[in-house]
Amino acid sequence: MTLFPLLVAAAGGIGAALRLALNGVIxxxxxxxxxxxxxxxxVSGSFALGFLTGLLEGRMLPQPWAIALGAGLVGGFTAxxxxxFHTLRxxxxxRWWAAVANSFGMLALAVIVAGLGLWLGWML
Amino acid sequence: MSQLFAVLVGGILGTGIRLGVDTLLPHGADDLPLxxxxxxxxxxxxxGLIVARFWSAAPLWLKAGLGTGxxxxxxxxxxxxxxxxxxxxSGLWLLAAVYxxxxxxxxxxxxxxxxxxxxxxxxxxWVDE
Numbered sequence: 001m002t003l004f005p006l007l008v009a010a011a012g013g014i015g016a017a018l019r020l021a022l023n024g025v026i027x028x029x030x031x032x033x034x035x036x037x038x039x040x041x042x043v044s045g046s047f048a049l050g051f052l053t054g055l056l057e058g059r060m061l062p063q064p065w066a067i068a069l070g071a072g073l074v075g076g077f078t079a080x081x082x083x084x085f086h087t088l089r090x091x092x093x094x095r096w097w098a099a100v101a102n103s104f105g106m107l108a109l110a111v112i113v114a115g116l117g118l119w120l121g122w123m124l
Numbered sequence: 125m126s127q128l129f130a131v132l133v134g135g136i137l138g139t140g141i142r143l144g145v146d147t148l149l150p151h152g153a154d155d156l157p158l159x160x161x162x163x164x165x166x167x168x169x170x171x172g173l174i175v176a177r178f179w180s181a182a183p184l185w186l187k188a189g190l191g192t193g194x195x196x197x198x199x200x201x202x203x204x205x206x207x208x209x210x211x212x213x214s215g216l217w218l219l220a221a222v223y224x225x226x227x228x229x230x231x232x233x234x235x236x237x238x239x240x241x242x243x244x245x246x247x248x249x250w251v252d253e
Contacts, residue, residue, distance in 0.1 A: 005143055012139020013132045016197045020131045020188065042201040049202035050209065076139045080199035084168035084231035103228050114205035
């Protein structure tokens with residue numbers, strides 16, 4: 001049990017590697033002028049964490065699994081710092097609508113799908 | 125390949141530090157998750173700082189390890205969303221909205237300040253660092 005935090009941290013490392021890989025795959029197809037990959041990553045991750053939390057609350061998933069997959073894998077997969085920085089860059093380029101979409105837009109979308117995931121996991 | 129390895133190592137460290145902060149600053153379903161807020165604002169500041177200070181000279185693997193790995197995994201977007209949903213579940217709609225907007229605005233501001241602080245106008249004297 002003392003090794004458990006190391007396992008969660010390792011899952012976070014895997015999440016970060018997945019983020020790097022997915023970023024590369026998406027921006028090889030879509031030009032990186034708008035950071036759409038991070039939106040996809042953060043929104044899908046918010047759904048996944050909502051779903052895992054719902055499963056945990058519905059007693060469908062043991063707590064250690066929820067922590068390793070949720071706080072570890074999904075927590076390391078999504079990123080806040082990168083998104084703050086992208087919004088800042090969009091503002092510096094005076095692309096106002098893109099900046100609003102990358103901040104408030106992403107936030108609204110992610111909070112809705114997180115709620116949806118939570119509800120879905122709880123229903124199962 | 126070295127880039128992927130650097131991100132993996134950075135991600136393990138970043139997640140580990142986030143877990144540590146979460147343990148030090150625990151929160152219930154009906155109060156403001158202060159730990160996540162501090163983590164996200166601090167991580168945004170540090171990213172701005174290291175981008176301004178090191179990015180032009182840093183090798184690709186180091187940028188990936190520190191930016192994508194360490195700070196990317198230290199900060200988290202998903203926990204912010206689920207905590208906000210949990211607050212609405214407790215009927216605290218206003219607190220949830222304040223928490224989300226505060227995270228967004230402070231994160232943005234911290235990245236801007238980090239970028240400004242990190243920018244050096246005079247050559248750095250490494251002896252004094």
